[in-house]
Structures are given as structure tokens and as C-alpha cells.
Amino acid sequence: MSASNRVSDTANPSVDLSGEEGWNEFDAPSLVGDSLRFVSGEPDGNRFRTRYYRDAEQHLHARIWFGPETEGPPGHAHGGSIAAVMDEALGLAAWAAGYPIVVGNLNVSFRAMLPIKKVVTLESQVVSVEGRKVMIHGKLFCDEETVYAEGQCLCITIPGR
Numbered sequence: 544m545s546a547s548n549r550v551s552d553t554a555n556p557s558v559d560l561s562g563e564e565g566w567n568e569f570d571a572p573s574l575v576g577d578s579l580r581f582v583s584g585e586p587d588g589n590r591f592r593t594r595y596y597r598d599a600e601q602h603l604h605a606r607i608w609f610g611p612e613t614e615g616p617p618g619h620a621h622g623g624s625i626a627a628v629m630d631e632a633l634g635l636a637a638w639a640a641g642y643p644i645v646v647g648n649l650n651v652s653f654r655a656m657l658p659i660k661k662v663v664t665l666e667s668q669v670v671s672v673e674g675r676k677v678m679i680h681g682k683l684f685c686d687e688e689t690v691y692a693e694g695q696c697l698c699i700t701i702p703g704r
């Protein structure tokens with residue numbers, strides 16, 4: 544990477560993470576504590592910037608900016624960065640639905656290359672609950688035609704929580 548690229552990468556752009564009408568901002572740290580630092584820990588940084596919301600049906604959504612430090616293929620997000628977002632957001636969706644969990648299994652399908660320095664939307668849904676197993680599905684997209692990734696996340700409730 545050239546020095547001039549590095550300068551532009553570390554500039555601190557303002558990013559619009561505002562939600563849609565009818566979404567209410569969701570205060571993740573007040574539910575799960577301040578440990579969500581890997582993805583959400585640097586709200587003004589150059590890796591991820593995230594803001595969580597819930598809709599009227601209490602489904603968890605997020606606006607997520609994939610910054611220059613998430614780069615994998617040139618100009619596009621690293622698959623691991625997308626998986627990290629899925630892990631945090633889909634796990635958080637289970638917590639937000641009232642299930643104290645850890646993620647036991649996560650499948651991510653990468654459907655289209657995700658350009659960096661772009662705000663995308665994540666939506667999630669609790670699709671089933673069987674005993675301790677809570678299945679959450681989610682997708683990352685920017686519009687109906689452009690889905691970047693889909694995730695299926697098996698969460699396991701933590702006994703005694």
C-alpha cells in the first residue's frame with residue numbers, strides 16, 4: 544500500500560448510521576456489558592462502525608460501516624470481517640430476544656463482494672428455539688437486489704443465566 548493510500552485510509556470520515564423510520568436504537572452494552580469490543584469497540588475508528596436498532600416487532604437490525612481496516616480482497620471486505628459481524632450481531636439478536644447464549648455454530652454464505660467504506664444493513668430473525676438451541680438467521684445487504692452475506696447462527700443458552 545502506498546503512503547498516499549495510508550493517509551486517505553486513516554482520515555476520519557463521517558458516516559451516516561441512522562436507522563429507518565420505526566426503528567429504535569438498541570443499547571447493546573446495557574444488556575450485555577462493554578465486552579462487544581471486537582466489532583463495536585471503536586465507534587470512530589477505521590475498522591467497523593456499528594449501530595444497533597430494533598423494529599416494532601423487536602427484530603434486531605444494524606447499520607454497519609466496513610472501514611478500510613476490514614479490507615481483504617482489494618477494495619472489498621475480508622470474509623472474516625463479515626463473519627465477525629455475523630457472530631456479534633446474530634449472537635446479540637439472541638440476547639436481545641431474551642436468551643443468554645454463546646454461539647455454538649455459525650455458517651456464513653458470502654453472496655457478493657462487499658465494497659469497503661460502505662454502510663450496509665444487517666437484519667436478523669429468531670427462527671427457532673428448541674431446548675437450549677436458538678437459531679438466528681441474518682443477512683447483510685444494501686438493497687433488495689444486493690445481498691452480500693447470509694448467516695445461520697446456532698446459539699446455545701448458558702445454564703444458570
Ligand SMILES: CCCCCCCC(=O)SCCNC(=O)CCNC(=O)[C@H](O)C(C)(C)COP(=O)(O)OP(=O)(O)OC[C@H]1O[C@@H](n2cnc3c(N)ncnc32)[C@H](O)[C@@H]1OP(=O)(O)O
Nearest residue numbers: 575630631632634635638645646647648674675676697699
Ligand atoms: C455478549 C453478547 C453478544 C454475543 C456475541 C458474541 C458471540 C460469540 O462470539 S460467543 C464466543 C464464541 N463461542 C464460544 O466460544 C462457544 C464455545 N463453546 C462452548 O462453550 C460450548 O461448546 C457450548 C456452551 C456452546 C455448548 O456446550 P454445553 O453447555 O456443554 O452444551 P452441550 O450439552 O454440548 O450442547 C447443548 C445442545 O446444543 C447442541 N450443540 C452444542 N454445540 C453445538 C454445535 N457446535 N453445533 C450443533 N449443535 C451444538 C448439542 O448437540 C446439544 O443439543 P441437544 O440438547 O439437542 O442434545
